[in-house]
Amino acid sequence: MAHGLSQERIVLMIATGLFILFSVTLNGFLSADNLLSLVQNVSILGILGVGMAIAIIGRGIDLSILSTMPVSVAWLLNLINGGMPIWAALLCALALVVVIGAINGFLIAYVEIPAIFATLAMGIVVYGFGKAYLAPIDAVYITRTDAWFYSIGSGRVLGVPTPVIVFALVAAAAYLFLRYAKLGRFIYGMGDNPLTARITGIPVRPMMLVQYIIISVIALIAGIVMATALSGINTRLALSTMVYDVILVVVLGGIGLSGGKGGIRNVVVGTLLIGILLNGMTIMNLTYTVQSILKSTILLLAIVADTLLNPRDEQTAQHGDI
């Protein structure tokens, strides 16, 4: 990195500082129960953040993941509760998210709608469709607690809560994918400069399709972790502001909105900071409104910082010719 003190490192320091501050000042922050819930929330946010990062690195964005996640998982639970074998229900949910991702990708790549509008609209479509046909009741609970499925989000391996393990696996897979897979490199190329990517011979449009399908599948994984950790899922999540938390995680971690920059490490540090902050605010018993103001202010600051750190002006355009 060109900067001596990268955004990634600054965020990590702030996160550590906050953690220490909250541990000292907040009663119950360090309790086992709270740390478990912190870790669960952080993991779900982190998994979604990985998906969002893949979108933003490829110079896109996916606002529909917060609809895809609860709708597909609510349907999955409904199918399971209705007596379908778990593996069959999982396949159905997988098919659903692949279709959603493919439609997103198609709209963005072939119809050439800006990602922000395509996925914004698709989010509403998915929520509406899910509400009408897949999960008419907002809250869906797990009734059959078959050991292996239930333990995806609520078990422990060697004392480590499984959501953390799933997050770690997703993050590691995404890290390897982005860094070493041909398709991952193409996503960086497209994000860096779509025109160059096209001329160089990268299959830009099919790649976008793949990209948004991957993101949708990651949303499904996050949803399964969430549902099994909390014994159910509420489709009203689609109407919440959680999608902004996810963007916050990604941008704060240091993935530039202009594309092509950053990686999974940035998501991890961003997730840590936001997870600790959200948890601390909840313990402090701040009202939802105050929390929203704080979060949105931080998001704005992060975007401003992003613009300052990754400027798109005459100066950078000319950087090669000083």
Next chain:
Amino acid sequence: MQPLIEMQGVTKEYRGVPAVTKVDFVLQKGEIHALLGENGAGKSTLTKMMSGVTQPTHGEVRLKGRPVAFRTPSEALTEGVAMVFQETSLVPSMTVAQNLYLGDENLFNRIRGLNIAAQTFLQSLNFNVNPTALVSSLGAAHKQMVEIARAVRKNVEVIIFDEPTAALTPEEKRHFFALVERLKARGVSIVFISHAIEEALAIADRITILRDGELVASDATAAFNRDTIIRAMVGRSLSDGLYRRDTGQEPRPVGEKMLSVQNVSMGSIVRNTSFSIYSGQITGMFGLIGSGRTEVAKIIAGIVKRNFFNGGEIRLREEPVRYRVPRQAVQDGIVYVTEDRKVEGFFETMTIAENLHMGVLSAGLSRGNIVNMGEMRAIAAEWTKTLNIRAINNNARVIELSGGNQQKVVISKSLVQQPKIIIFDEPTRGVDVGAISEIHQFINRLADQGLAVVVISSYLPEILNLSDRILVTRAGRVVEEFSPAEATEEKIMYAAVH
């Protein structure tokens, strides 16, 4: 006489790295002052400090004897210092007239009145631009004209041009120089950055040469000649053959017919053009801006998709081809090296190795779906050596390189794709003198190796120096073909204009 602008010991550092070190610069009233130097010599930075785009880290800028510190270009403008940038700062979705008067409109404007005023003004400058045309529909040269006209209209005392002639055809250059002379007669001082030494010798009153951010020479033009300038710029004397093919060298023989373009049309830009390209040869393509040379190259390489109703046929080794996306062309061995590398040439956040490897991956030349880091480094090492690409270190991002090195990266990114046909569009635009000769030598080597090479250029000496065949385009089609033996600058120019 009191100098108009005086800079004393100015230094500019970017993140601690000096771009300009302790430079003194004096601009007199009514003087044409050329600023020469290789890419990365600090010319742009020096002029940006005059015009308020950046501020000097140390040193002083004085305007008519009074110390000034412009914080923005608009502050400089109110003091009578204007800068015309390489990258145009026009609003693409507005008309030429609207752009000319942008910021100076009355509360209510009659569009017709605006257009008439713009028309009169443009004609007074001898610029052939339609004031009602949208800026986005103009070519690079016309955009530049509008940009210049806008600066002239502000009645400034100093106009700084950053490579004003890079995008202009010879005809337009003559108009531009005439304009500069007229501005001078009106008492306006001109600073212009240039790569073309002949231009500086022809029109400048005074020449300042920078090298590696330091002042090497500054004197009246009469004190210089081509050779002394080059020596001052690069710190060494280049072989004289830079733009002159060794006399007596025969053109390469015609090889296999690789590509034939037959009656291809597209809109009003490419009209029923036909020509062929052979392997083992350099086919030079000369034409004025707007003559369809870039567009036909982009059609061949699949970058512009051509609709069926436009008719015509492109045959690759006698097989008809019609590419929808560049990927198909790349896989068939046709690559296009862009004229605008910043927009569509390289991946700026990536290192040289990553850029080159992206070419390998896209062409499907790397086995498997996993990136082989060893292979990536090996390719980078090989090509940085072949093309003598200079970077501070292996982790330098391409955006941090100088123009010449960036161009070499773009060229190698195409060559790692193992093409059969390579099309260079303005291969040496915005490239410093040293790199130009290296790139030319390399292009010659490619043809010797048997590739079919096309060089599109609006710089006649380049065409004459490199080509084994010369095609001239005009109004969307190839109108004439010359052999190097019979071609002269005059003949080619005549074919391109009439």
